[in-house]
Amino acid sequence: MMLNSKSTSAPDPLLDPLNPPQRQAVLHAEGPLLILAGAGSGKTRVITHRIAYLVRRGVRPESILAITFTNKAAGEMRRRVEKLLGVEPPWVSTFHSFAARLLRRHLDRVPPYTRDFTIYDEDDSFNLLKSCLEETGVDRGLIPLRSLREEISQIKNRGILEADALPPASDLRSRILRQVYGRYREALEERNAVDFDDLLLLLLKLLETQPDLLERYRRQFRYVLIDEFQDTNRVQYLISHRIAEPHRNLCVTGDPDQSIYSWRGADLQNMLNFEKDYPETAVVKLEQNYRSTGNILETANQVIQFNRQRREKVLWTENGAGEPVEVHCFSSAEEEAREIAELVEELEREGVRGSDIAIFYRTNNLSREIERALVAFNIPYTIVGAIEFYERKEVKDLVAFLRLLVNRRDTESFRRVINLPPRGIGKATLEKLFQAAAQAGVAPLMAALDPALRARAARGRALAGLEAFCSLYQALAGRLDQPVSRLLELLIEQLGYEAYLLSSGLDHLEDRLANLAELVSAAAQYEERQPEGSAGGFLEEISLLAAVDRWEEKRDRVTLMTLHSAKGLEFPVVIIAGLEEGTLPLIRKNTEDRTDREEERRLFYVGVTRAQRQLYLTHARSRLQYGSRFSSSPSSFLKELLSSGPACWLRVDDLTREALAEEEARAGSWDLEWDASGPRRRYSPGGGRTEKDGPEKDGSEKEWAEEDWPDEDPGEDPFPPGCRVYHDTYGEGIVLQASGLGRRRRLTIDFESVGEKRLVLGFARLRRI
């Protein structure tokens, strides 16, 4: 990794470790700069050294605005600059955190917003949108909420804030969209809340409508750096453009081949058109890779060359070729998971640390099977994302209460906690309360706190419940000056939340109770980091935290994450699972081409280029989904990998080759059973009945214990020629001949159903019969 550079003049820690293009990028202090940085080309190093270099030249650290993709990356960058300089640049963050920080200072310029606004996450804004839809009386069946939400997000990412600014509605759908969007916008303002898109959009509007603010930040941020520029959306680009326009010190880095967020509004055009807005841009290309072995890089290049919409770029390295990249095929996802666990175990036996191993997959649900296998093998792991801590019910409950304390207009949180624990306030009461609030022109919480108003909305048990809630609320509101962790403790205690959990009949009670403690300790950690912090600051931090940000690399723990989360990271050993057509590339049914194969390929590329020393690609022939088993073919990406003929950098399982050949043969045939429904077919073992997930598996799994598979041990031959065997897919057969030893032993078997096949012992699930 470290470059060996012996400079003749005095050693310079900022420039010496850099190669010529890297150095050029660092030295280009003034004027627009576009750094096309291939994977593993030392981009982060260039950015940190550039920041350090600017500071050394006399630029004040607070004049530098650096935007990264995750908070984790931001933290790392700050630390690295600190190491080089002894100074931490204060403005290194994600776009969203940066926006939140500025809005926290100025959003009261856009009434009715105040600086105590709440940030709504996906879930909150989804719920809010749902009630907006109900209010407007639009038939729910007309447009799925999901797509409505998506479209609204797209609108915002295009920079449109007011519903009136939408093009006049022509069809029913856009009329509804316009109407609901308008209502949603209003509802957010009433609640003093912003969603993720608003953070960016409102900041842009603030810069566009408040000349003094624009001026101020233009003067402050004399140098702007944007990392992962290929994944910025229009609004993000405009924010940086507004700030950098006069002084033109805008440095962007990115790799078009790693653009994987177009579904979130990321716009490659930002990168491709950069030179239009900044014609005097200097372009630096970083193509030397320091991260991976030659073989891994070869694989990466082979993958990405199949994309048509790209600028030619070939990564190269001086690193050795290393081990070949391995492709493995398994009969089922369960087996895939088990074999991955076994592989991890073996690697660890060889001395690889668990934390040096990462397992990637396309969708979160693929982690389950793998997790199960790792647990069975007693291998410690951490999983990034999936069931997020801050999305758990018990955590959300408490956070909602906290939010309501900070922002009384946060009606979504109010809804969540008003009857928690149950105190007899139901839909009807709530409805009346909302009406009373609307009439009085106040937020529902304020109506509840007003004795006259609440008496109008409820009586009897419900009224008593409201009163109980209000006295609790007021007691806690009086304690807002306390540290957040203390406030949370009080909250848990006074709500009687533990007792409520225990009597709620929810499952995983110990976990939930432990989560309460973890939340309190997260707050305590926040206080330690931010002694000046407030409840509002804590809330902001947790709502802008990404899954990876919460991930702490723990020694000896294998890491599991989605390919998206893997962006920007690197691991000595990488395993990418589920390389199956339909899964990676992911293909959604009933949606034509909404998924972009090129973006899927880039995603695969991102995964491949995370690997430093070893890369394993696995796929399974069948997978459980929705409770029944579906068969799956190898990913077309694997086919592409193999298309260049025999390659020394790739070691491919015979079963994969067979599967690909089968797929090819099938393509032209009219085999109804296999061909009817596209890439995903119900699994039919031996070509017969549909197999429902049955209990018979348990019995057979035991027989595949690892001790049956001597590794490179010539001992006795478990499958001598002439013996009869059973195979999960092919059924019964007779071993004709065998060669090789241990797990790599190859068998030629004559199956009754499909004829002769060659299989690799270590990966074929064979049973002697």
Add this chain to the structure above:
DNA sequence: CTTCTGCGTGTTTTT
């Protein structure tokens, strides 16, 4: 008002 049951449906990916 709360809780239970049965039915239908199927979420990429994440700030």
Add this chain to the structure above:
DNA sequence: CACGCAGAAG
């Protein structure tokens, strides 16, 4: 399978 939702009983 597993979750959310609608509808009915208590």
